[in-house]
Amino acid sequence: MASTRTQVAIVGAGPSGLLLGALLARAGVDAVIVEQRSADYVLGRIRAGVLEQVTVDLLDEAGVSGRLHAEGLPHDGVNLAFDGVLHRIDLKALTGKHVVVYGQTEVTRDLMEARAAAGLRTVYEAQDVAVHGFDGGQPFVSYTLRGEPHMLQCDFIAGCDGYHGVCRASVPAEALQTHEKVYPFGWLGILADVPPVAHELIYAHSEHGFALCSMRSAARSRYYVQCALDDHAERWSDEAFWAELKRRLPADVAAQVLTGPSIEKSIAPLRSFVAEPMRFGRLFLAGDAAHIVPPTGAKGLNLAAGDVGLLSRALAEFYGGSSRGIDTYSERCLQRVWKAERFSWWFTSLMHRFPDTGSFGQRMQHAELSYLVSSEAASKALAENYVGLPLAF
Ligand code: FAS
Ligand code: PHB
Numbered sequence: 001m002a003s004t005r006t007q008v009a010i011v012g013a014g015p016s017g018l019l020l021g022a023l024l025a026r027a028g029v030d031a032v033i034v035e036q037r038s039a040d041y042v043l044g045r046i047r048a049g050v051l052e053q054v055t056v057d058l059l060d061e062a063g064v065s066g067r068l069h070a071e072g073l074p075h076d077g078v079n080l081a082f083d084g085v086l087h088r089i090d091l092k093a094l095t096g097k098h099v100v101v102y103g104q105t106e107v108t109r110d111l112m113e114a115r116a117a118a119g120l121r122t123v124y125e126a127q128d129v130a131v132h133g134f135d136g137g138q139p140f141v142s143y144t145l146r147g148e149p150h151m152l153q154c155d156f157i158a159g160c161d162g163y164h165g166v167c168r169a170s171v172p173a174e175a176l177q178t179h180e181k182v183y184p185f186g187w188l189g190i191l192a193d194v195p196p197v198a199h200e201l202i203y204a205h206s207e208h209g210f211a212l213c214s215m216r217s218a219a220r221s222r223y224y225v226q227c228a229l230d231d232h233a234e235r236w237s238d239e240a241f242w243a244e245l246k247r248r249l250p251a252d253v254a255a256q257v258l259t260g261p262s263i264e265k266s267i268a269p270l271r272s273f274v275a276e277p278m279r280f281g282r283l284f285l286a287g288d289a290a291h292i293v294p295p296t297g298a299k300g301l302n303l304a305a306g307d308v309g310l311l312s313r314a315l316a317e318f319y320g321g322s323s324r325g326i327d328t329y330s331e332r333c334l335q336r337v338w339k340a341e342r343f344s345w346w347f348t349s350l351m352h353r354f355p356d357t358g359s360f361g362q363r364m365q366h367a368e369l370s371y372l373v374s375s376e377a378a379s380k381a382l383a384e385n386y387v388g389l390p391l392a393f
Contacts, residue, residue: 009154016287017160018111022062023312048104050298052388055305072102081204087373094383134283183270188227191264211248270294277330297344343385
């Protein structure tokens with residue numbers, strides 16, 4: 001068995017693992033990333049699109065934000081549509097902040113390219129990845145690569161392997177408390193090389209269900225419609241998708257939608273999930289490995305960035321002689337995670353049609369939407385959560 005050593009073994013080369021690796025490198029801490037898929041496969045997953053300032057700041061710190069600043073789209077506002085009318089929430093005026101539209105795929109690509117250029121070690125297509133000894137002082141990660149067994153000895157393991165990963169699953173059940181809510185619908189999303197219908201995002205609440213108009217650039221649109229949990233993307237022709245999207249938008253907006261062939265079409269289930277705590281001895285969980293939010297609030301990727309911002313500092317502090325950071329990591333992450341879970345649950349509950357909503361529930365949603373767009377205090381509360389709550393380092 002080939003045996004190597006590093007200070008931090010990172011499991012997973014999604015945004016969490018790659019950003020953690022980049023921040024640790026900046027802090028002079030050695031880390032190796034072990035990923036089960038190929039780099040192309042990781043890049044092929046179409047996911048998040050909205051970055052909070054906290055995330056942009058961390059990508060600046062990691063030295064990978066050149067293209068983000070050149071190609072990212074700063075958005076000073078976001079729109080809510082209901083009763084056939086568009087209402088703009090002026091994020092900039094209400095909070096002094098904006099968000100940046102820049103796809104997770106591009107964030108991942110920038111991080112991967114920077115890591116390769118710096119000659120930092122990433123093991124792709126690792127099989128049978130397993131984590132060991134994290135409850136003691138000699139943790140290690142085992143995996144096979146092209147049939148050869150490998151052992152990566154380390155001081156710490158960072159579980160950045162997402163909701164279905166091996167790290168959280170390796171924690172004894174009695175040491176973990178999980179909290180979960182599964183929503184009775186999914187999101188059918190498409191990517192199309194057509195100009196977006198508006199220059200800012202539109203979240204639409206309609207009697208036919210939720211829809212979201214987003215984008216990746218001025219020439220590439222990302223649209224979603226709420227769909228049944230047992231639906232399948234291949235059941236939807238492009239024509240059927242465009243017709244359903246338009247049905248859920250105000251008529252004047254629908255008339256502006258430019259349609260074209262989809263280049264990606266997929267359904268994502270919606271869930272709220274948190275695992276507590278986020279540290280087990282020498283194993284730390286970060287990102288989707290520890291928590292999941294429904295994408296309505298655009299928090300998933302941004303929470304992952306916040307986790308690894310705290311974890312990179314905590315590990316650097318440890319090597320500088322203080323355990324304060326690693327000892328408070330879980331508690332500090334969860335303070336921000338739960339506030340984002342609340343916002344994402346609230347916004348999802350407000351914007352979607354639920355099978356058991358009933359007439360009273362629909363009136364409550366409508367009253368909340370009407371209050372939201374007519375009260376500065378209510379709009380400000382939405383805005384400060386949407387642009388992202390501060391991260392206390
Ligand atoms: P990821 O899941 O991205 O990465 C984990 C990595 O670990 C993967 O590359 C995986 O291959 C690897 N891995 C797993 N098991 C392993 C093992 N045993 N050994 C080695 N490697 C292993 N967020 C938003 O903000 N907006 C959105 O619109 C949005 N849409 C989403 C749609 C879908 C279908 C999904 C699943 C998520 C979506 N999210 C969205 C959330 C998403 O962006 C996540 O928050 C983000 O990918 C989190 O990044 P990571 O924590 O790195 O987890
Ligand atoms: C996206 O562009 O993919 C996106 C934007 C905002 C969300 C969810 C997804 O809330």
